[in-house]
Amino acid sequence: EDQVTQSPEALRLQEGESSSLNCSYTVSGLRGLFWYRQDPGKGPEFLFTLYSAGEEKEKERLKATLTKKESFLHITAPKPEDSATYLCAVQSPYRDDKIIFGKGTRLHILP
């Protein structure tokens, strides 16, 4: 069964303390892996798409990487405004391109 597992469920960091969020996936064929950011009371906001193992994408303090079994979202020197829930999702052509979401990691950056 295709599934996406994110860890940890929640993470508290001090401002400036770098860390990584994990997304492990099992899918029959990967068309793309997505990272989204979700703020309280808002819909998920698209961050990155990764297509193949070894690919990396960066945006400000965030860098996403992809292997054949997992993806990491690295957060370098985070600021309080980076606090949010980060969602990982995968898309497979063998599932009619439906997107499967993980349950997310709630990230809280303390000033």
Place this chain on the structure above:
Amino acid sequence: DAGVIQSPRHEVTEMGQEVTLRCKPISGHDYLFWYRQTMMRGLELLIYFNNNVPIDDSGMPEDRFSAKMPNASFSTLKIQPSEPRDSAVYFCASSPSLAGGTKPQHFGDGTRLSIL
């Protein structure tokens, strides 16, 4: 550019009442998706449309749920009769055609539904 617009933002109603959620996708997007989000189950796909035609409704929990897309700029998700276990945040999302490669989905800010 206007994003995906959902209404109402909040809905509180009593069990047994009919609930209608509304969505206006981004202009030019071919795909429209309805999701439900809860703490226990995360984001679950309920149904999606391509060019106004329902493609997959296997995520719709039961016959009490129905969705329509009468034109390219409007969709509704209806629950009749509503039950307390339907309480959740319902999101609408849209994306361009998949031709040429995968495209990310763009989400509205959701409707927070509470069934008393």
